[in-house]
Amino acid sequence: MGRGKAKIGVSSVTANCVTKDMIVVNGQFPGPTIYAVEGDTIIVNVTNNAGSGVTIHWHGVRQVLSCWQDGVGYITQCPLKQGDSFVYNFTLQGQTGTVFWHAHTTWLRATVHGAIVVFPRDFTYPHTKPDDQFIVTLGEWWNGDPEAIEIAGLEGGGPFQLADALLVNGKPGYRYNCTDVEGITRFTISAGKTYLLRVINAGLNTEEFLGIANHKQTVVEVDGEYVTPTDFDTTYIGPGQTMNVLITADQAPGSYYMEAKGYSSVILTDPAELPAAAVQVILNDVPKIPASALFQYDSAPVLDPSTTFYPGLPAENDSSFAMQFENSLFTLRPQDVPLNATRNMLFTVGTASQFCEPSQNCTFRAAGEVNNITFVLPKIDLLQAYYFGIEGVYTTDFPDFPESPFFYTSPDSPPTAQQISKLGTRVSVLEYGTVLDLVLQGTMVFAFESHPFHLHGYHFYVLGRGQGDWDPINSPSTLNYYNPPHRFTVDVPSRGWVAIRFAATNPGVWFLHCHLEKHTSWGMQMAFIVKNGVGPDQTLPPPPPRLTACAA
Numbered sequence: 001m002g003r004g005k006a007k008i009g010v011s012s013v014t015a016n017c018v019t020k021d022m023i024v025v026n027g028q029f030p031g032p033t034i035y036a037v038e039g040d041t042i043i044v045n046v047t048n049n050a051g052s053g054v055t056i057h058w059h060g061v062r063q064v065l066s067c068w069q070d071g072v073g074y075i076t077q078c079p080l081k082q083g084d085s086f087v088y089n090f091t092l093q094g095q096t097g098t099v100f101w102h103a104h105t106t107w108l109r110a111t112v113h114g115a116i117v118v119f120p121r122d123f124t125y126p127h128t129k130p131d132d133q134f135i136v137t138l139g140e141w142w143n144g145d146p147e148a149i150e151i152a153g154l155e156g157g158g159p160f161q162l163a164d165a166l167l168v169n170g171k172p173g174y175r176y177n178c179t180d181v182e183g184i185t186r187f188t189i190s191a192g193k194t195y196l197l198r199v200i201n202a203g204l205n206t207e208e209f210l211g212i213a214n215h216k217q218t219v220v221e222v223d224g225e226y227v228t229p230t231d232f233d234t235t236y237i238g239p240g241q242t243m244n245v246l247i248t249a250d251q252a253p254g255s256y257y258m259e260a261k262g263y264s265s266v267i268l269t270d271p272a273e274l275p276a277a278a279v280q281v282i283l284n285d286v287p288k289i290p291a292s293a294l295f296q297y298d299s300a301p302v303l304d305p306s307t308t309f310y311p312g313l314p315a316e317n318d319s320s321f322a323m324q325f326e327n328s329l330f331t332l333r334p335q336d337v338p339l340n341a342t343r344n345m346l347f348t349v350g351t352a353s354q355f356c357e358p359s360q361n362c363t364f365r366a367a368g369e370v371n372n373i374t375f376v377l378p379k380i381d382l383l384q385a386y387y388f389g390i391e392g393v394y395t396t397d398f399p400d401f402p403e404s405p406f407f408y409t410s411p412d413s414p415p416t417a418q419q420i421s422k423l424g425t426r427v428s429v430l431e432y433g434t435v436l437d438l439v440l441q442g443t444m445v446f447a448f449e450s451h452p453f454h455l456h457g458y459h460f461y462v463l464g465r466g467q468g469d470w471d472p473i474n475s476p477s478t479l480n481y482y483n484p485p486h487r488f489t490v491d492v493p494s495r496g497w498v499a500i501r502f503a504a505t506n507p508g509v510w511f512l513h514c515h516l517e518k519h520t521s522w523g524m525q526m527a528f529i530v531k532n533g534v535g536p537d538q539t540l541p542p543p544p545p546r547l548t549a550c551a552a
């Protein structure tokens with residue numbers, strides 16, 4: 001069992017040559033790492049002195065029969081108010097690997113996040129045993145206050161301000177102006193040894209390519225689940241994903257940079273339809289300067305120009321690389337894949353628009369949609385409303401398929417009805433034990449983008465992906481039903497689709513959302529209610545004794 005205290009409060013933090021007060025946990029940025037062993041019970045007493053409402057989500061923890069502990073604001077609990085405390089208590093049942101924790105209200109995840117490392121019970125791995133391990137947390141930095149930037153973006157109705165820097169373990173690295181010793185994360189390595197990098201993309205809005213000069217990365221785990229070890233020069237990781245990679249210090253001793261570069265997935269359909277200024281804004285969707293860290297051999301001088309090396313990375317908009325990378329991952333446990341689906345759904349995911357409020361200085365504002373519905377956060381969390389039968393909080397009519405199908409990836413603008421989404425707090429109800437095959441189909445109003453979709457409470461199998469529209473006749477034969485990777489966050493490719501499968505055996509209310517926080521802000525999300533089964537371990541237990549209060 002592990003016990004800890006998390007004090008959420010304001011501390012002074014420096015990065016990107018800027019010192020500012022920001023909301024962090026226990027004064028640390030990134031926050032403290034939780035080390036645990038499979039099967040451990042984790043108890044964290046969280047107190048909120050941030051001045052903002054906050055919850056803590058344990059991202060990738062499956063929360064078997066513990067949905068009350070999932071920590072999603074207005075989905076599984078109301079946020080802790082200033083001065084509140086809440087004891088999270090959950091068990092790491094049947095899972096190992098790298099996951100993380102983060103705030104799940106507003107844009108606080110930018111500064112409130114940290115790693116969770118779950119060691120196997122016997123400390124053995126189905127891959128080369130590393131000599132040592134490093135945590136590599138990819139993040140984003142705003143010189144201003146991320147919560148204020150979210151509000152400003154929502155009020156303006158358009159895109160949000162880009163991050164001012166990308167980070168590795170809280171530091172931007174040599175390409176930024178702060179290149180002193182404090183400005184870069186350094187990992188010291190010894191020739192001949194093998195290291196396990198536990199990579200977490202804790203950033204809000206940027207999918208990234210990751211490379212280390214002259215060193216192969218052997219991917220052995222994604223999202224806390226083992227995969228067939230596979231070598232890459234460059235890896236790819238979206239917000240809400242984790243990845244374990246092995247590297248061996250097999251090069252001439254020297255200084256080797258790692259770089260994390262933003263991936264811009266935007267595909268404009270018809271730039272001529274849009275004002276040039278809007279095209280510029282849409283294309284400028286990721287910070288342009290990569291973050292970096294240094295892998296320094298302990299036997300070599302630091303940054304001697306003759307032994308300092310830089311990685312090559314794919315072009316910023318190399319969407320075929322991203323797709324190829326994700327298609328190269330295979331689970332090590334094919335025997336666990338459910339054989340047949342018992343229910344099928346297809347959700348469009350993308351951007352749409354809404355009319356602006358009278359208080360806003362705009363006519364239309366950007367919105368996110370799933371099956372053309374823009375999710376509206378309730379005032380009482382869905383889980384409480386479901387458990388206690390509180391009426392009027394949500395409706396159960398989330399559609400299994402788009403209500404009026406269209407050519408989702410057409411180069412022309414979609415039908416007018418798709419351009420203005422419907423507002424609603426709608427959920428989809430699954431019977432216990434349903435094996436769901438779900439296609440997430442990218443679509444657009446102005447531009448296609450990729451969306452890293454995250455499901456709470458489950459890992460799902462990623463059966464396959466493709467470009468264009470999902471074709472119910474021909475696409476199924478392209479899927480991998482044998483050894484698909486088991487993930488909790490999957491990239492819906494730009495102008496394409498992805499097919500996932502999971503067995504709904506964990507009762508509760510589970511959020512499904514784009515893990516680009518800018519899109520969560522726009523409502524690109526929905527929730528599943530998974531009903532209780534009939535067996536003893538198939539019923540959601542009652543809530544903990546003291547729930548956080550919802551505003552009246």
Ligand SMILES: [Cu+2]
Binds near residue numbers: 450516519524
């Ligand atoms: Cu998205």
